[in-house]
Amino acid sequence: MPNMLPSQPCPCGRQAGKRALVYAQCCGRYLDHFDTAPAPDAEFLMRSRYTAFVLGRADYLLATWHAGHRPPSIEFDSGVKWLGLEVRSxxxxxxxxxxxxxxARQKNPGSPAVRLHERSRFVREEGRWYYVDGDLY
Structure with a gap:
């Protein structure tokens, strides 16, 4: 899985004006400092989870998945390339x-790109947001 330099554009695509935020100022602060820097709202959590998929960070994905819905482990498909994220609402x-x-768009080797369109549900417990589940479109 790819490594992320703090100065690289964040994979989630969040912008300040017309400039992409860099990883350290965007999702990196949540992924790299989970214990001390929880995502402030569900959108930031969802964006940071997308970035965790891009980077292959199963630890973060599992930690931010609500305990009542969390799988025992996460397997990543080798060769998947994440192509971008669009937050609709x-x-x-x-x-x-x-x-x-x-x-979210992704491409598997030898296959056309696919779109994952989801309405995700999040819950806040003890000051932290967690991913619960979602409905695919």
Whole structure:
């Protein structure tokens, strides 16, 4: 899986104005400092989870998956190339529940690119947001 330099553009594609945020100022602060820097909302968590998929960071994905829905492990398909993320909407339902709709694109070797379109549900417990589950479109 790829390594990320702090100064490289963040894989999640978040921008400040017309400039892409760099990894250290975007998802890197959550992935690299999970114990002390929780994602502030469901959208940031979803973006950082996308970045964790790009980087093959199963530790972060499992830690940010709600315990009631967390799989025992995560396997990554070798050769998958993540092509981009588009956040369609972020809706905070109340203080402890939120939804994020997104489209993530990926390409498997020898196959055409595919789009993963999901409405994800998140819950906040003890000051941390966790991914619960999602509905695919």
């Amino acid at each position: 972020h809706r905070r339902i109340d203080d402890t529940n939120a939804e994020v709709q997104f489209v």
